[in-house]
Amino acid sequence: MFRFEVVHRSKVSKARVGKIHTSHGVIDTPNFVGVGTNGTMKALDSQMVESIGLQLMFCNTYHLLLQPGPDVVYKAGGLHAFMKRSMPIITDSGGFQVFSLAYGSIADEIKGKGKKKRGQMVLKIDEEGVLFRSYRDGSLVSLTPENSVAAQKKLGADIIIPLDELPPFHLSERKLHYSLERTHRWEKRSLEEHLKNPAEQAMYAVIHGGLDPELRKKSCVYLRSLPFDGFAIGGSLGQLKEDMLDILTYTMPHLPEEQPNHLLGIGDLLSLDRCIPLGIDTFDSSYPTKAARHGLFFTKNGGIKIWRAANKEHLKPIEEGCTCYTCTHYTLAYLHHLFKAREIAGYTLASIHNLHFMVRLMEGIREKILNDVI
C-alpha cells in the first residue's frame, strides 16, 4: 500500500512536490506534521484536526507505552480507532524521550543545564536496548529494537521508526562513531522485526552521524542498503540553524530521490523556508500548537502576541481572510479576553488557528514548487 510518488521537481532548487500514499489516505508533500504526543493534539480533538486538514500526525510511543499502554490501544483497534482519526499517523520508537532522560535534551545541554535527577531514571543502556523507570509509576520498562517495533505494531501507525540512540551533543568522535554503529545495528534489528509482519506499515530509517559529514554519509550509505521505505534525519543537528542547514546540505544528496524523507522535530517557519529547497518532504513540530497555547498567533505578516493590550479592543479576526474556525467566528478582542481570563477555550481556538495556518502555508509552498518559484 505505502508508495511515494514525486509529482514535480522544482527547476530552481531541490524542492519537490510529492504524494505519500498510505492505507489511511494521501499525504501531500512537502507537509507539516502535527505532534499529538498522547494521541491528541493538545487542546484539540481528532475531528477538529481532521477538519483542519492535517494529513499526518505524529504520536509518541514513549508516552503511549506508559499511558494507556499499547495493549489498550491494540484492543481498541489501533491508534486510528482509539483516537478516532481516519487520516495517516506516524509514531516514533520511544528512544528520543528515553535518551533525553538519560543525557538531557540537546537544548538543555546547549543551555548549560545539568542532567538533574533525570539520569537516575535510565538504569542501563547496552547492546540489547535501554532499561528505564516509568515516570508514571516507577515501574521498570525495557525498550529494545524488537519491543519498540512490537509496541508500534500494536499502535498501528502508517509510518513507524526504528529504535535509535540519541547521543549527547558534545561527544568525542570515537564515541559518536560507536553510537552510530550501535544505532545502525538497532535499526537493522528493528527493520527485521518489522518485516516479519509489515501489516501495511512503512518504516523510515533514522540517519545519524551528528555534525560529522563523513558519519552522516556513512549512515546514509548503510541505511540505504536496507529495505526501508523512507528516511528520517535525526540525531544532533547542531546548535545553530546554520549547523542544521550544513548537515542537510551534505546529507540530502546521499538519500535516494525516489523515497520520502522527514526532518525530525523541526517545524519553525524559518527552517521550513530554508529546508524545503534542500528537498525535505515532511517536518514535525509541536511549536505551532505550543506557541498558540502561549498566545502567539501566526499570520502571513508575522506573529501576533495576544496578551498585548493593543488587542483588547481589536474587533477583527486574527488575520483578515483566514478561513479557519477561529477567524470565521471570533475577534482578537475576544481571544485577548479569553487568554487574560485564562479560559481553556482560548487555548483551543488559538491552536485551531495556528494549525490551520500551517496546513494552508504548506499548500501555498507546494503551489510555489509546482510553479518553480521555490
Next chain:
Amino acid sequence: MFRFEVVHRSKVSKARVGKIHTSHGVIDTPNFVGVGTNGTMKALDSQMVESIGLQLMFCNTYHLLLQPGPDVVYKAGGLHAFMKRSMPIITDSGGFQVFSLAYGSIADEIKGKGKKKRGQMVLKIDEEGVLFRSYRDGSLVSLTPENSVAAQKKLGADIIIPLDELPPFHLSERKLHYSLERTHRWEKRSLEEHLKNPAEQAMYAVIHGGLDPELRKKSCVYLRSLPFDGFAIGGSLGQLKEDMLDILTYTMPHLPEEQPNHLLGIGDLLSLDRCIPLGIDTFDSSYPTKAARHGLFFTKNGGIKIWRAANKEHLKPIEEGCTCYTCTHYTLAYLHHLFKAREIAGYTLASIHNLHFMVRLMEGIREKILNDVI
C-alpha cells in the same frame, strides 16, 4: 419583546411548561441555565454551546466588569456579539461575588472557614453601594444599583438582575430585616435605572429574606408591587436541601403565576427533581461543567467517574444511545486516557457531554409535565 407564555400547567403538581420569548429567541421552561462566568462556558466555545442547544447562558457581571470591562464589550456590540452567541443571555448584578468577598460564601461559613484576607478586599458597604478592590489590579471599584445596571446595559444580556445584598448565613433577625430593607431599596433603584432605557432587556427582581417565612413573603409582596419582568430566588437557602425546599414551599405561592421565576445558583439533579414540581422555571449552575472537568460524567443511570481503572479498556461511549458529539465519536477508554494524560481535549469532551445531558434532561422533564407525570 420579552414575554412569558405558560404552555401547560401540570395536573399533579405546581410544575408548568412555558416559553420565555426574548429578542434572541425562546427559552423553553423548565430549563437549565449554563454558567459561562467570563463570557465562555469553561472549555467550550460559543458555537459548540449553541449546537448543544443550551437556550440560556448565565454570565457574571463581576468578572466581566474587571476583565475585559463593560466598555470593551459595548464597543464589540454587546455580549452576544463579543462572544458570538446568538441565543439568550442572563447577567447578574455583580453583588453576589462582592458580598462573597466581604462575608465569605455561605458554603465557607457553613464549613466553618474563616474570612481569610478576602474581607480586606471590600472597603465599604453603605446605602450607596459597595466599594471593593479589584482582584486583578488592586484598583478601587464601586458597585451601586445604578452602575451595576449601567454595566449590564453595556453587556446587553436579555435578562438582567438588580443589585442586592447577599447577607451572611448566620445573621440576627434584626440585621436580616435591615439587610432586606436595604436590598429592596437597591432593587427599586436598579429598576428605575433600568426603566430609563429598557432596550429590550428584562429585569428579574431577587427575592430575599433568608430562612424566615415572613421576610420571604414580605419580599415577594414588595417586589411584586414593582414592574419587574420576573423573579429570581436568592439569598441564603439554608444548609440542607430540606431547608431550601421549605423556603421554596412557602415562597412560591407568593410569586405571580403569570411571570417567570429563576432559582439562583442551584442545578444539581436532585434539586431539579424536587424544585420543578414546586413551579421553578429556570435554574443556573456551574456544577455540570465543573463535574465534567473533574471527570464525573452524567448518565441516566448515575455518574461515571472517568478516573476509575474500570474505564481503561471500556470501548463504549459514555452512554449508549447518547447523541452528543463526544459519545458519537469517542469511547470511555479514550476519555479515560485523556484524563490520565491530563489533556485539555478531555475537559472539553467531558463538558460537551454533561451539558448535552442537562439540555436533554430538561427536554424530557418538559415532556413529562406536558403529560402530567410531574
